[in-house]
Amino acid sequence: MSSMNKTIVLYGSETGNSEALARRIGDEATEKISFFKTDSSNIQASLVVSPLDSFEAWHKANSGTIKNLAIIVVSSTGDGEAPKGAVQFLNYLELELKSCNLDTKLPFEGVYFALLGMGDKDYDDTFGKFPTLVFEGLVKLGAKPILSLEITDENEGIELVSEPWIEKLWPAITQASEERHIDSIMPKAQPIKPMSSAEVKAALIPSLEPSNNAINSTLPPIYDQKLNIEVPDTFDELKGLPRMPAEVCSLMPVVENTETPSKDLPLPQFVKQAFPSLIWGQVKKVSSLTSSEALKRTLALELEVPRDSLYYIPGDVIGIPQPNDNQLVTLLLQRLRLDTDSLYLLSPSTGQLPSHLVACGAAPVTPRVLLSYAVDISIVLKKPLLRVLSQCCTDPSEATALDWLASKQGASQFTALRDHAPTLLELLNAFPSSQPSLARLLDVLSPLQPRHYSITSTPLTAPSQIQLIFNVVQYRTQGLLRHGLFTPWIDRASGLAPAKSDVTPTSLKLPFFLKPHGPMSFHLPSNPKTPLILVGPGTGIAPLLSFVRHRQAQRSLARRAGTIGPRLEEDIRARYGPIWLIAGFRHPDHDFLASEELHILVQDATLDRLDVAFSRLETASFSQPAGQLGCLAPPSHTGAKYVQDALTNNAAYWRELMISKGACFYLCGDAGEMARDVNATLLRLLGDCDLGELTPAAQMAAWNKEGRIKRDLW
Numbered sequence: 168m169s170s171m172n173k174t175i176v177l178y179g180s181e182t183g184n185s186e187a188l189a190r191r192i193g194d195e196a197t198e199k200i201s202f203f204k205t206d207s208s209n210i211q212a213s214l215v216v217s218p219l220d221s222f223e224a225w226h227k228a229n230s231g232t233i234k235n236l237a238i239i240v241v242s243s244t245g246d247g248e249a250p251k252g253a254v255q256f257l258n259y260l261e262l263e264l265k266s267c268n269l270d271t272k273l274p275f276e277g278v279y280f281a282l283l284g285m286g287d288k289d290y291d292d293t294f295g296k297f298p299t300l301v302f303e304g305l306v307k308l309g310a311k312p313i314l315s316l317e318i319t320d321e322n323e324g325i326e327l328v329s330e331p332w333i334e335k336l337w338p339a340i341t342q343a344s345e346e347r348h349i350d351s352i353m354p355k356a357q358p359i360k361p362m363s364s365a366e367v368k369a370a371l372i373p374s375l376e377p378s379n380n381a382i383n384s385t386l387p388p389i390y391d392q393k394l395n396i397e398v399p400d401t402f403d404e405l406k407g408l409p410r411m412p413a414e415v416c417s418l419m420p421v422v423e424n425t426e427t428p429s430k431d432l433p434l435p436q437f438v439k440q441a442f443p444s445l446i447w448g449q450v451k452k453v454s455s456l457t458s459s460e461a462l463k464r465t466l467a468l469e470l471e472v473p474r475d476s477l478y479y480i481p482g483d484v485i486g487i488p489q490p491n492d493n494q495l496v497t498l499l500l501q502r503l504r505l506d507t508d509s510l511y512l513l514s515p516s517t518g519q520l521p522s523h524l525v526a527c528g529a530a531p532v533t534p535r536v537l538l539s540y541a542v543d544i545s546i547v548l549k550k551p552l553l554r555v556l557s558q559c560c561t562d563p564s565e566a567t568a569l570d571w572l573a574s575k576q577g578a579s580q581f582t583a584l585r586d587h588a589p590t591l592l593e594l595l596n597a598f599p600s601s602q603p604s605l606a607r608l609l610d611v612l613s614p615l616q617p618r619h620y621s622i623t624s625t626p627l628t629a630p631s632q633i634q635l636i637f638n639v640v641q642y643r644t645q646g647l648l649r650h651g652l653f654t655p656w657i658d659r660a661s662g663l664a665p666a667k668s669d670v671t672p673t674s675l676k677l678p679f680f681l682k683p684h685g686p687m688s689f690h691l692p693s694n695p696k697t698p699l700i701l702v703g704p705g706t707g708i709a710p711l712l713s714f715v716r717h718r719q720a721q722r723s724l725a726r727r728a729g730t731i732g733p734r735l736e737e738d739i740r741a742r743y744g745p746i747w748l749i750a751g752f753r754h755p756d757h758d759f760l761a762s763e764e765l766h767i768l769v770q771d772a773t774l775d776r777l778d779v780a781f782s783r784l785e786t787a788s789f790s791q792p793a794g795q796l797g798c799l800a801p802p803s804h805t806g807a808k809y810v811q812d813a814l815t816n817n818a819a820y821w822r823e824l825m826i827s828k829g830a831c832f833y834l835c836g837d838a839g840e841m842a843r844d845v846n847a848t849l850l851r852l853l854g855d856c857d858l859g860e861l862t863p864a865a866q867m868a869a870w871n872k873e874g875r876i877k878r879d880l881w
């Protein structure tokens with residue numbers, strides 16, 4: 168046997184990094200591996216590069232053959248979850264792990280694989296989580312790794328790991344194909360016990376993300392900011408320079424066009440294709456929930472949808488395919504000297520278009536539409552882009568500076584520049600002689616991601632309406648102003664900014680879709696008697712509001728249907744478990760979201776307990792205005808600064824609910840310090856408990872597995 172029977176390159180990729188690398192590997196394989204060149208009867212003439220989700224079909228088609236090779240590049244997204252193109256594969260892997268039998272042949276015997284993971288070490292707990300899960304799952308199911316698992320760190324530079332890994336890949340393939348297997352890399356696949364679904368899912372535990380650096384949100388967007396990039400005058404020969412990205416995209420002007428062009432905003436055809444279940448929501452109301460003194464501006468948005476067009480449950484999240492800022496697109500079109508309204512046909516000059524651009528090639532399209540909807544132009548810094556900008560410079564000193572930034576020598580300056588989160592326009596303006604074509608930029612820019620928001624409403628009270636709350640995202644990266652896409656836009660488009668009161672826009676419509684549930688879905692437990700501990704500082708309260716509003720509606724429906732007589736309230740209490748909500752804000756007068764509603768939820772006994780922490784309240788003790796919260800027993804505010812203080816102050820109650828009463832604990836909010844501190848607090852609270860054989864960490868891990876601790880962090 169001198170080659171693999173079938174070979175495939177697979178990727179799972181949220182923002183395009185893994186896909187771009189998988190395509191490059193596919194291109195290089197035919198040059199590097201002799202049997203790809205010579206033995207065309209044994210190998211597909213052109214190597215297929217496709218999403219990891221196609222593994223099942225590929226494996227089924229080829230499982231009779233002795234040796235098949237899968238080269239896999241896959242990232243983690245969310246809280247260590249499966250990225251796009253790998254979600255169905257996760258379900259398949261999970262099923263195989265559950266059903267594989269100790270006594271029979273392992274299902275992936277005969278499959279050889281090499282897997283490169285993409286990750287980011289900033290995601291402490293979930294660094295490389297999904298690639299690791301895939302690697303270990305494949306090994307457990309009998310596939311043989313030909314290289315050990317390696318994971319890139321986007322923060323340090325993907326190339327530091329990916330380039331040496333690719334160099335090792337070619338000899339490893341040759342070696343494996345010659346049957347000198349590299350069994351020493353990993354222990355031989357052992358027969359395994361079937362895994363439960365919970366065990367597979369438990370491998371995907373939430374992570375902690377860095378937080379935004381928020382500032383007063385009334386500043387307008389500014390696009391003429393200057394980047395300060397320092398490059399030394401002289402340096403040694405550049406090392407670790409990533410390869411020049413392949414030229415894939417081609418834009419041909421359309422002279423005679425018979426098709427209906429994708430010329431107009433809003434919503435070109437390719438966006439509708441990418442999100443086939445889009446629903447249009449009419450904006451009913453936008454209101455500001457914070458005072459002018461609040462550090463962040465928080466808005467509530469109500470959307471009305473056509474009757475019966477939306478079925479959601481509390482905890483669901485919507486995605487909004489928001490285009491890039493119009494002003495930024497216009498300036499970019501000018502800088503790139505592009506004719507805004509001419510029509511072009513996008514096609515691959517070699518190989519295949521990146522998957523996020525395939526639908527854009529279906530019909531003629533204008534540069535404005537492409538830059539508005541297809542690619543991210545706000546946060547762009549990646550080494551392959553620097554290489555392309557360098558390739559397109561007419562001034563050699565600028566080209567050298569860009570290459571230096573992309574090299575190993577320029578690593579610390581690259582990291583510093585990335586902390587500035589430069590837009591494409593700023594980068595181009597910093598290197599004025601660089602004049603890339605739009606097609607060349609499409610080769611390397613990441614797909615534009617939809618913006619996701621938790622629904623705060625319940626379908627029980629208004630099935631044709633949804634509500635959202637969110638901060639208007641504006642922040643500074645070391646002096647430079649940055650802003651989000653959707654939130655400042657809706658603030659302006661609704662006519663709310665800079666007004667303070669509610670507005671009811673008459674003609675504003677928004678397209679959105681319901682995000683499919685991930686493996687760690689943040690939803691209510693199926694048994695309504697389960698006690699709930701809900702912790703949500705700031706806008707982390709959003710999905711928790713949906714939970715409590717839903718419970719309030721359930722109780723009210725039960726009351727209305729009630730035939731039980733004088734014992735009705737008691738029966739309702741018995742039917743639903745207690746809910747303890749811990750919210751956290753800066754100051755009661757500035758950003759206490761939904762304060763009046765929370766008060767009502769306590770009064771009508773939907774909430775058994777409410778604790779509110781205020782981080783910027785000068786006096787340790789907080790007294791609510793008469794008639795509010797003061798009626799709570801036990802008292803709602805115990806001088807807590809942060810949500811974790813409220814947990815510590817009420818340790819006995821927390822232990823009673825979690826240990827004796829089987830409560831579910833939900834945490835939603837900013838993933839930085841808050842999530843770490845809450846985690847540490849829970850471990851500390853468990854330290855004083857009798858957990859039998861278990862350590863506090865093991866107890867937490869068990870609750871994670873059972874879905875009794877759920878996190879929704881961003």
Ligand SMILES: Cc1cc2nc3c(=O)[nH]c(=O)nc-3n(C[C@H](O)[C@H](O)[C@H](O)COP(=O)(O)O)c2cc1C
Nearest residue numbers: 180181182183184185242245247286287290294295
């Ligand atoms: C929303 C989001 C969540 C992420 N979550 C994780 C994570 O949990 N663990 C990790 O190692 N990397 C995480 N990353 C980093 C990505 O895995 C990394 O940027 C990778 O290069 C992306 O590759 P892709 O473009 O192929 O998806 C996350 C990135 C984003 C944007």
